[in-house]
Amino acid sequence: MKKIEVGDILYASWGYSMTLPAWARVIKRTPKMATIVELASEFVTGDWAGGTSMPILDERKRHTEAKTFKVKERDGGEFLDGAKSYAKYWHHWDGEPKYHNHAD
Numbered sequence: 098m099k100k101i102e103v104g105d106i107l108y109a110s111w112g113y114s115m116t117l118p119a120w121a122r123v124i125k126r127t128p129k130m131a132t133i134v135e136l137a138s139e140f141v142t143g144d145w146a147g148g149t150s151m152p153i154l155d156e157r158k159r160h161t162e163a164k165t166f167k168v169k170e171r172d173g174g175e176f177l178d179g180a181k182s183y184a185k186y187w188h189h190w191d192g193e194p195k196y197h198n199h200a201d
Contacts, residue, residue, distance in 0.1 A: 099174040099189055101131050106152060107177065108195065109184030118195040119184050120152035124163060131168050131177055133187065135161040141194040149194035 101107070105123045110116060121133035136152040136159055143149065166177040166187065177187035 101168055101175045101177065101189070102126060106136070106154070106190045107133060107187040108190035109179065109187045110195065111184040112198075114201050116196055116198040118150055118197050120190060121187060122154075122156075122159075125165075126168075129168055130165050132163050132165045133177065134159045134163050140197075143197075146200040147198045148196075150197050151194050152190070 101123055103123050103126050107121045107123065109119045109121075111119065118138065120136045120138060122136060123131050123133055125132035136154065138150045138152050141149045141151050164182065166179050166182070168175050169178050170176075174189065179185050179187055
């Protein structure tokens, strides 16, 4: 089972009529909770309307203050349950650019 650990980069996608990717770094972990800070991102292909993007891994470029979420298990791995956040499922990022569409 892939466990969430301090230093891991997590990914979530959200949006009703848009596809908005988000990335975060795990900064604290307890048996049942994990604390993350979201990371800024940059376009790899395309522009704001559509294309792919990736996180900026520079610690100084974090996007938000720290948030803590419950750790849950599914499909042989752990994820963060962001039920009270805009992004519901935070899971391990695979290192690949992710599709985005900011045009509503």
